[in-house]
Amino acid sequence: MKCFYHPEKDALGTCKNCCKGICGECIIDVGNGIACDDACRDAVNQVNALVDYNKEQLKNIPKSMSFITNTGDINKNSYLFNAYFLLSLGLIIIVLNIYLFVKNNQIGFSFVWMGTIGIIFILFSFFSFRNAKKVGNAFAAIITDEEK
Numbered sequence: 001m002k003c004f005y006h007p008e009k010d011a012l013g014t015c016k017n018c019c020k021g022i023c024g025e026c027i028i029d030v031g032n033g034i035a036c037d038d039a040c041r042d043a044v045n046q047v048n049a050l051v052d053y054n055k056e057q058l059k060n061i062p063k064s065m066s067f068i069t070n071t072g073d074i075n076k077n078s079y080l081f082n083a084y085f086l087l088s089l090g091l092i093i094i095v096l097n098i099y100l101f102v103k104n105n106q107i108g109f110s111f112v113w114m115g116t117i118g119i120i121f122i123l124f125s126f127f128s129f130r131n132a133k134k135v136g137n138a139f140a141a142i143i144t145d146e147e148k
């Protein structure tokens, strides 16, 4: 192959951008290849920058995955926290209610509404436990999908 610009000279290689044959006089070294002129050198540099950028993005994938992991854990833990909080609050109210009932030995108005509030708290704690389990399962499904 001859040089595209100097037909009398043998080409030493081809431009990485336009694939023209280039001689030793025309060659511009771009590090991982050669270019024939400034425009081709710029084009090759742009492609190299794009490749480097994509390599960096690939490196960042485990980081973004751990972000998903953390979010899943935080959601599950906040549901679990709510669940335990509501459950203990409900149990405290009911124990207190039973204590007051035994002490006063009569079913008063406060016995009914305190008991109701206690039962509502315990009910909501079960909803939170269920949500925590749901979030945990959904997250497990995401992880297994990612690993496939």
Ligand SMILES: [Zn+2]
Pocket (backbone or CB within 6 Å): 015, 016, 017, 018, 019, 020, 035, 036, 037, 040
């Ligand atoms: Zn070129």
Ligand SMILES: [Zn+2]
Pocket (backbone or CB within 6 Å): 003, 004, 005, 006, 009, 022, 023, 024, 025, 026, 027
């Ligand atoms: Zn040349």
